[in-house]
Amino acid sequence: MSDIAIRANHLGKQYRLGALYEQRYRTLRESLGSLFRRDERKSHETIWALRDVSFEVKQGQVLGVIGRNGAGKSTLLKLLSRVTEPTEGEAEIHGRVGSLLEVGTGFHPELTGRENIFLNGAILGMRRTEIERKFDEIVAFAEVEQFIDTPVKRYSSGMYLRLAFAVAAHLEPEILVVDEVLAVGDAEFQRKCLGKMGDVAREGRTVLFVSHNMSAILRLTEETLVIEKGRLALRAPTPQAVDYYLSRGFAREGERIWEADEVPAASLPFRPLAVRLRNPRGEVVNSIRSAEANTIEVEYCLDAPITGLRVGIYLMSMRGETIFTSFDTDDPQVFEQMAVRPAGHYLSRCTLPADLLNEGRFVIGINASSYRVRRYFQDEQALTFSVDITGAPGTQWPETRLGAVRPRLEWTIEAV
Amino acid sequence: MAERVNTNVTYIRPARGWININLRDLWLYRELVYFLTWRDIKVRYKQAVLGIGWAIFQPVLSMVIFTVIFNRFLGVKPDAGIPNEFYPIFGFAALLPWQFFQGALQRASISLVTNANLLTKVYFPRLIIPLSAVAAGLVDFFFSFIVLAAMMIYFGVPFTSRLLWLPLFLLLALLAALAVGLWLSALNVQYRDVQHMVPFLLTAWMYASPVVYSAEVITVSPFWQAVYALNPMVGVIQGFRWALFGTNPPGLSMLVSAGVVLVLFVSGLFYFRRMERIFADMI
Numbered sequence: 001m002s003d004i005a006i007r008a009n010h011l012g013k014q015y016r017l018g019a020l021y022e023q024r025y026r027t028l029r030e031s032l033g034s035l036f037r038r039d040e041r042k043s044h045e046t047i048w049a050l051r052d053v054s055f056e057v058k059q060g061q062v063l064g065v066i067g068r069n070g071a072g073k074s075t076l077l078k079l080l081s082r083v084t085e086p087t088e089g090e091a092e093i094h095g096r097v098g099s100l101l102e103v104g105t106g107f108h109p110e111l112t113g114r115e116n117i118f119l120n121g122a123i124l125g126m127r128r129t130e131i132e133r134k135f136d137e138i139v140a141f142a143e144v145e146q147f148i149d150t151p152v153k154r155y156s157s158g159m160y161l162r163l164a165f166a167v168a169a170h171l172e173p174e175i176l177v178v179d180e181v182l183a184v185g186d187a188e189f190q191r192k193c194l195g196k197m198g199d200v201a202r203e204g205r206t207v208l209f210v211s212h213n214m215s216a217i218l219r220l221t222e223e224t225l226v227i228e229k230g231r232l233a234l235r236a237p238t239p240q241a242v243d244y245y246l247s248r249g250f251a252r253e254g255e256r257i258w259e260a261d262e263v264p265a266a267s268l269p270f271r272p273l274a275v276r277l278r279n280p281r282g283e284v285v286n287s288i289r290s291a292e293a294n295t296i297e298v299e300y301c302l303d304a305p306i307t308g309l310r311v312g313i314y315l316m317s318m319r320g321e322t323i324f325t326s327f328d329t330d331d332p333q334v335f336e337q338m339a340v341r342p343a344g345h346y347l348s349r350c351t352l353p354a355d356l357l358n359e360g361r362f363v364i365g366i367n368a369s370s371y372r373v374r375r376y377f378q379d380e381q382a383l384t385f386s387v388d389i390t391g392a393p394g395t396q397w398p399e400t401r402l403g404a405v406r407p408r409l410e411w412t413i414e415a416v
Numbered sequence: 417m418a419e420r421v422n423t424n425v426t427y428i429r430p431a432r433g434w435i436n437i438n439l440r441d442l443w444l445y446r447e448l449v450y451f452l453t454w455r456d457i458k459v460r461y462k463q464a465v466l467g468i469g470w471a472i473f474q475p476v477l478s479m480v481i482f483t484v485i486f487n488r489f490l491g492v493k494p495d496a497g498i499p500n501e502f503y504p505i506f507g508f509a510a511l512l513p514w515q516f517f518q519g520a521l522q523r524a525s526i527s528l529v530t531n532a533n534l535l536t537k538v539y540f541p542r543l544i545i546p547l548s549a550v551a552a553g554l555v556d557f558f559f560s561f562i563v564l565a566a567m568m569i570y571f572g573v574p575f576t577s578r579l580l581w582l583p584l585f586l587l588l589a590l591l592a593a594l595a596v597g598l599w600l601s602a603l604n605v606q607y608r609d610v611q612h613m614v615p616f617l618l619t620a621w622m623y624a625s626p627v628v629y630s631a632e633v634i635t636v637s638p639f640w641q642a643v644y645a646l647n648p649m650v651g652v653i654q655g656f657r658w659a660l661f662g663t664n665p666p667g668l669s670m671l672v673s674a675g676v677v678l679v680l681f682v683s684g685l686f687y688f689r690r691m692e693r694i695f696a697d698m699i
Contacts, residue, residue: 085430088430
């Protein structure tokens with residue numbers, strides 16, 4: 001008996017482009033038509049969503065999976081949870097797989113909370129006796145006791161989500177596959193979910209955790225897979241993998257450019273064009289000196305005027321902790337002048353003062369929103385850069401200083 | 417496709433050739449059949465004032481309409497040996513299995529597409545979906561069966577031991593619906609034309625079955641009776657009427673109908689299993 005939970009061997013999944021995009025399904029007429037005019041339609045273009053992915057997961061290990069959107073993470077999880085089958089390669093799974101590909105799968109709005117717990121539990125592969133045993137625990141975890149006999153269509157989205165996660169979290173499979181459940185829900189509930197996942201891991205069960213939330217990945221996993229363009233790019237201890245991931249995949253160093261097709265339709269009329277980091281000489285760089293003042297600029301277009309718009313940045317550490325948030329209309333006077341920002345092409349620029357950051361790597365995220373109205377666009381990992389401390393305070397001692405910031409404070413020393 | 421070799425290890429690899437039916441997984445997930453069936457029934461009658469009463473009104477209303485139009489206006493007669501006044505119960509005996517078959521097939525053929533969100537998110541044996549769509553009709557059948565029993569008392573049709581055959585005929589109707597449902601539901605994943613075609617198919621199928629008329633209209637020869645029974649509902653309906661009235665015992669036609677169901681069922685099962693691997697990608 002080995003202690004392997006998952007062994008993947010050259011897994012690959014090929015999709016036909018036609019099947020993915022313009023033609024989700026065919027009609028009989030089209031199919032019959034293409035039978036007779038075979039050469040008119042070129043052979044379907046295909047794409048490898050995942051190729052040649054091999055890895056092993058030990059029992060009780062919590063493995064992170066990170067990668068950009070469309071890199072193949074979801075395909076990998078779908079293969080492992082048997083939703084779809086591989087085109088090539090094979091995998092070996094020891095034990096029951098519980099997947100949280102999307103919480104609330106199979107919830108029916110007309111059914112009550114109680115009914116949905118049983119239905120959803122059965123869909124996820126639980127036995128009825130198992131659900132009955134855990135019923136009270138699930139209801140308590142979801143905090144929906146009073147509404148348990150109300151149809152879930154009358155639930156708030158928060159209640160709905162809590163109930164859905166509660167069922168899935170009590171599944172107790174040997175292998176738990178989690179995909180982005182934490183992207184939703186309030187902070188309090190996210191903490192609870194993370195806690196529950198930690199419990200699962202402590203009980204010796206295997207967890208495969210896919211997330212864009214780097215701080216959650218860092219907190220919960222020790223080792224992480226980085227998937228890039230359908231390939232396994234790296235398997236490394238999590239801090240190293242996160243570092244690798246964050247420093248890769250940008251069109252040019254020190255700059256993130258959004259191509260037209262990368263902009264989600266939901267963000268319109270706000271269209272992000274680029275974020276750049278410039279040193280005092282105006283060069284676009286991915287490494288700055290702490291002792292100098294540098295500039296961050298956000299370039300964007302407004303296709304229509306926006307009322308109350310604020311465009312800003314987050315500065316975060318590699319561990320995902322926010323160091324600060326700043327918006328271009330933070331100054332109340334500027335905000336009043338800019339009450340309505342007309343359509344046009346803009347550059348919002350700010351100065352990152354000298355003697356602010358400590359050495360290390362940092363992440364810039366951007367956000368464009370109207371307070372309490374709408375969030376147009378957000379990318380929490382638009383850009384990463386590193387800080388060099390040559391000339392910063394205290395560098396005469398070659399030791400590592402803790403902390404994200406390294407301000408030059410005014411000291412006085414008096415003999416008293 | 418994945419197959420369980422023992423309870424612990426699952427192998428995931430590309431499917432080659434024909435796939436076995438994987439009864440083991442089906443058995444492991446047997447409770448899901450129950451829950452999905454129960455959901456279908458529950459949801460169907462939610463927010464309907466009459467609720468499950470519809471399971472009774474639908475066949476009763478059809479019976480009234482058929483009796484007025486076909487019996488009173490057009491002069492269609494029941495089987496020889498059954499008095500003309502018995503036409504309502506003669507018709508109802510056929511409507512009972514027919515409406516079960518019709519409802520089951522309707523739900524089964526669109527079942528995969530309506531459950532697309534499940535197919536693309538979690539694994540379970542896909543067969544469960546058309547299976548529970550068919551099974552959901554059994555509750556309706558049960559309620560309209562009570563109506564049939566009441567009518568038997570009213571018309572003075574004796575309760576004989578022939579009635580014990582009814583479960584077998586019902587099973588044949590269920591398998592027929594499942595067999596065709598397997599084909600149509602899998603085809604519908606790829607070709608949505610199927611769901612537009614089903615209502616017409618069912619209308620034509622009803623007139624090709626002895627629902628409003630007697631199977632005796634096909635009296636040319638045993639050969640033509642056998643050809644007629646290639647429609648499995650012919651055997652089912654004849655069986656129901658025989659169990660009630662004792663006329664026109666189903667012999668050859670029952671065998672032919674059962675044979676057709678078997679062929680459709682086995683081929684449907686294989687087609688379904690073969691297409692199963694692309695459901696999540698195509699739907």
